[in-house]
Amino acid sequence: MSIQIHKVNESRIDEVDFDNLVFGHTFSDHMFQVAYRNGQWNQPEIVPFGKIEVYPSLSCLHYGQSIFEGLKAFRSVDGSINIFRLDKHIARMKNSCERMCIPTVDDELFREAVTSLVSLDRNWIPKARGSSLYIRPFIFASEDYIGVRVSEKYEFFVLTGPVSTYFKEGLSPVKLMTSEGYVRAVRGGLGEAKTAANYAASLLPAMVAQKRGFSQVLWLDALEGKYIDEVGTMNIAFIKDGALITPPLEGTILPGVTRDSVIQLAKKKGMRVEERRISIDEVMESVKEGSMTEVFGTGTAAVISPVGEIYHNGETVKINNFETGPFAKMFYDEITGIQYGEKEDTFGWITNIR
Numbered sequence: 362m363s364i365q366i367h368k369v370n371e372s373r374i375d376e377v378d379f380d381n382l383v384f385g386h387t388f389s390d391h392m393f394q395v396a397y398r399n400g401q402w403n404q405p406e407i408v409p410f411g412k413i414e415v416y417p418s419l420s421c422l423h424y425g426q427s428i429f430e431g432l433k434a435f436r437s438v439d440g441s442i443n444i445f446r447l448d449k450h451i452a453r454m455k456n457s458c459e460r461m462c463i464p465t466v467d468d469e470l471f472r473e474a475v476t477s478l479v480s481l482d483r484n485w486i487p488k489a490r491g492s493s494l495y496i497r498p499f500i501f502a503s504e505d506y507i508g509v510r511v512s513e514k515y516e517f518f519v520l521t522g523p524v525s526t527y528f529k530e531g532l533s534p535v536k537l538m539t540s541e542g543y544v545r546a547v548r549g550g551l552g553e554a555k556t557a558a559n560y561a562a563s564l565l566p567a568m569v570a571q572k573r574g575f576s577q578v579l580w581l582d583a584l585e586g587k588y589i590d591e592v593g594t595m596n597i598a599f600i601k602d603g604a605l606i607t608p609p610l611e612g613t614i615l616p617g618v619t620r621d622s623v624i625q626l627a628k629k630k631g632m633r634v635e636e637r638r639i640s641i642d643e644v645m646e647s648v649k650e651g652s653m654t655e656v657f658g659t660g661t662a663a664v665i666s667p668v669g670e671i672y673h674n675g676e677t678v679k680i681n682n683f684e685t686g687p688f689a690k691m692f693y694d695e696i697t698g699i700q701y702g703e704k705e706d707t708f709g710w711i712t713n714i715r
């Protein structure tokens with residue numbers, strides 16, 4: 362079904378201060394929407410970004426049946442638009458839907474929704490290096506019913522908005538502390554779905570960590586509190602004896618698209634890649650003895666976020682002298698190079714719009 366487009370009468374773009382963008386606050390002129398009723402997705406539309414009217418009995422507000430994605434479009438050096446790894450995000454959203462009993466969206470409709478919306482609001486893609494158009498697809502249960510069961514109605518939206526680099530510090534290292542006393546996700550739970558509930562679980566521990574001067578929580582596994590999981594908005598990777606080590610996809614961590622991109626790049630560069638469990642004790646010890654030279658987070662928002670310090674159980678280790686290491690920089694340069702069209706896209710990661 363082709364998308365019906367209702368354009369704004371007047372763009373809001375002149376109200377936007379592109380030099381002082383705060384992540385998540387600014388939205389482009391239009392949004393995509395489609396409703397699921399009577400067992401199928403209805404007529405898809407692109408409409409002016411604006412309020413939606415709902416009843417307070419909206420089921421997702423009570424039981425959290427909602428999922429989302431996060432991806433980006435970049436202004437390529439030749440002036441065209443590059444969307445990064447659209448198909449991988451489409452596939453992941455499908456998995457999240459299945460875990461949360463949400464009806465899946467046809468791949469072709471999803472692709473068309475994103476490309477049409479980005480193309481229509483192309484003026485909103487910032488030009489400065491490091492900035493981009495953030496794309497936020499999401500689906501929520503929308504039945505007016507507060508009984509506990511799978512909803513029969515859903516809304517799928519796509520919003521877009523200009524963003525500059527995610528961390529104020531840019532590529533400068535962050536401090537993490539391990540998840541003392543809290544858990545985020547357990548095997549068999551929701552950890553591998555991109556769903557609101559995982560974030561709800563992480564807010565209090567993140568606030569505690571921030572009060573103590575850390576930017577985020579380094580989540581340890583929920584059963585033993587021994588193995589590294591992820592950082593809650595990012596996956597995590599380690600460089601030890603020149604090899605890339607990252608926790609395996611065993612159900613408790615989000616299968617990050619950036620994580621996958623880093624793994625593919627590392628393999629292409631001939632690095633040894635180990636997707637394996639790695640304990641916090643191994644990390645603390647190998648940083649101290651010098652074999653672990655870098656730690657960094659991977660995620661769409663920051664691409665690569667070097668970790669300069671880890672606090673665990675009363676002890677702090679400093680990594681690479683609190684400086685961005687050569688591998689973090691290499692992965693950052695390779696990925697952003699492809700995103701901005703400066704480097705050849707040998708992996709087929711880019712959906713280009715002219």
Ligand SMILES: *Cc1c(COP(=O)(O)O)cnc(C)c1O
Pocket residue numbers: 431555559591592593594595596615616617618619620659660661662
């Ligand atoms: C989105 C997300 C990530 C990062 O995934 P990318 O696809 O690389 O952006 C990591 N962890 C969690 C919990 C996430 O929700």
